[in-house]
Amino acid sequence: MAAPSVVVIGAGLAGTEAAWQVAEAGLDVQLVEMRPIRRSPAHHSSECAELVCSNSFGALSSDRAAGLLQEELRRLGSVVIQMADRHAVPAGGALAVDRGRYSASLTQLLEQHPRVSFVREEQIALPATDQVTVLATGPLTSDALAEDLRRFTGRADCHFFDAASPIVEGDSVDMTQAFRASRYDKGDADYINCPMNREQYLGFRDALLAAEQAELKDFDQGNATFFEGCLPIEELARRGEDTMRYGPLKPIGLWDPRWGDVNDRDVRRAKRAYAVVQLRQEDKDGRLWNLVGFQTNLKWGEQKRVLQMIPGLEGAEFVRFGVMHRNTFLEAPALLDATLQFRSRPNLLAAGQITGTEGYAAAVAGGWLAGTNAARLVRGERPIDLPRTTMVGALTHFISEAPSGKFQPMPPNFGLLPELPERIRDKRARYGAYRDRALADLLLAREEQALGNVPCPA
Template sequence: MTSSIPLVTVIGGGLAGTEAAWQIAQAGVPVDFYEMRPVEKSPAHHTEELAELVCSNSFGAQSSDRASGLLHEELRRLSSVIIATADEHRVPAGGALAVDRAIFSKDLTRKLSSHPLVSFYRQPLNRIPNEGITVLATGPLTSADLAKELQQFTGMEYMSFFDAASPIIVGESIDRDVAFLASRYDKGEAAYLNCPMNKEQYLRFREALCAAEQAELKDFEQESAKFFEGCLPIEELGRRGEDTMRYGPLKPVGLFDARLGDFRAPENKSKKPYAVVQLRQEDKQGQLWNMVGFQTNLRWGEQKRVFRMIPALENAEFVRMGVMHRNTFLNSPELLDATLQFTKRPTLLAAGQLIGTEGYTAAAAGGWLAGTNAARLAKSLSTLTMPNTTMMGALFDFIHSASPKHFQPMPPNFGIIPALAERVRSKKERYGVYRDRSLADLASWQLENQSLEAVVL
């Protein structure tokens, strides 16, 4: 059945490439799937598995009236292998969808490598095939050779920013007499360990953090670095002002240590922490904990010295230190259609952080659309553009239509979705209406395209 259908090449075994290869194969189209590891390594990856989660084990808020949660739900309804596998291997994380990252990646590697229509090659493919249908999903750490090839193909320079990952700590090394288990406003499972700081402790910590020595950014020009505002190093936040961290990842609001009574009671106001460092569970057993919002470029020795100033972490044992690496992305508004096809070569598609979407779930979403459209091209079907009233459609419309001059990576958010016909004042209610409209429009879109495909085939 598949002998008359041309194969599709997918380059890159991250979240986007894995999703793309799966969708192509599930559509009955053969795939040549290339991942450069372990032949070539990257500055950020630690394993050889597909879809390795580099920065965090969290896919973001899971409630469907939140932007990331709506994206999860859209992908569930589209049979995303990434979200289905995340649901299989989730760990407690309050209101977030977080996974045991090791099991998650191993399972996806097993699924893809055992698929009868996937030919899996563990070797770099540092050129864009001249012919055939290809999906580029090489991520923010595209190899130098392929980056040069892309630069020649697009005829333009890349834009780069620097991304950083948070340290991970052994659970047994955390002082549980100081840290308390709670989620903000008691929402969802009490899945975060919270390290409270008084004002004196916070100010000492900030002073040490701002003065700590940073690692050299090897092979990169520091003056050309552009920080993505959604993933700033913690030391950069500290330098921006005395209270910047307290209004960001160290905000104390809504976090209550039940052992000390209810902080909301008037007589207990003095017990409120001045700042709180949150730790999120990394694995199902609760043996590993991620320092939420503590992506950093400090030298490893400095990280240990400064982060051990945080109450409850005086004897912290680090299994992974924070790292910083360059992310590369295309100026997509000048290059890509909302179908994720290159305008100048429609048989070449791109997905993931390479196209300027931000976050794990957005990468999977891009892989889904690029893979689906690649399979449709192989079957001589028209490619799909998603409704911009869906979160997926809004993201891809943004990266296609944004201003090329000031284009920066975009995470899922309700600000990019078209306004409602009637204004809803309550933010929570408004987001709920966005969700309902999105899922209804997605269902109609699915039904319409299934009907069209059946007629063509």
């Protein structure tokens, strides 16, 4: 094979999809994968698109966020999702696969493609600046390449990040118990505050201490020195009865006007909260809210049970549960456009979990878009992005536009989509309306943009 038109680094879900899209566009692609020459602690084989955790892509129904993303990818011609459908196993309402046969089939498909060449070695630095490249190395990017990325971006926040707090849908917070305010009324009322009395606080602490934790894999232990700056909430609870109250649950300076006049000393003494859980806005539209300081290593079922003890969160809908693990990802809002191109080097694109998306289908979506745009760049065509009303477009726009500095990985969820023209109270009907709009807009985008031949501007 001649010099490749595109280099794809990493043969995980995103890299597999990206390489396929480039090859199917009629261009030569070099797929670089360090396994089996060098294995990561999470992988068990050298196959493409190995599923290292669950074998499930999430809910299959298209009126669920993960299912809508899968359906969009089917309609965009995703090879990874098509192969998942082919190797599906019974899993209730989820798309789950026989992971061994699934990965082997994708590996064979790429190995037999005349436009794909495999290079089995560790990529320790980014290719030359004139080479169109897709970076799809995932959350376990090798140390050497991660260091080169830091040099290239000039940012220390291309980093190992140890923790992420749970995120809930704002509409699911009970505002008859919670209230909007900033501490000491400084600035706008930017936080949702969930107050606790002493009895509620102590019961919550006891539940945290008794809850079952998830087991950290060996490769997570290396970041323990970073944990002091973002300790799990259950670890804070273990350090003393009042530790949380002097940390993320500090009630000082927070007052609900419904309690009475804050300037009345007797009212303030009688009504003030013993502890307050704060939620910080996660997206531009204020539909997603992060539990401040609530990074946790509890099992997901335990998180839901314990966190729903917080007043105002009894019916909370969780978009993401808290996690603690080693995770390399880019500060995407400062670096990437919604086309997944680096702003400072447009012929370098990123895809998959390294961009700050979470979940298998989200990684595939990034691979599809980065591979499609890499091929378009080689052909002299304008890169595309998809409408925000689609789940693929919502994810890529989110990671390119989210507030920088506090950026954390995001899974697909309906909170990322623009509001519907009319409010629909029934949740199932509302999600169905999101789906219908997304698929209609995706069809229009394919006709007007993705399948067009739009030259790059001079």
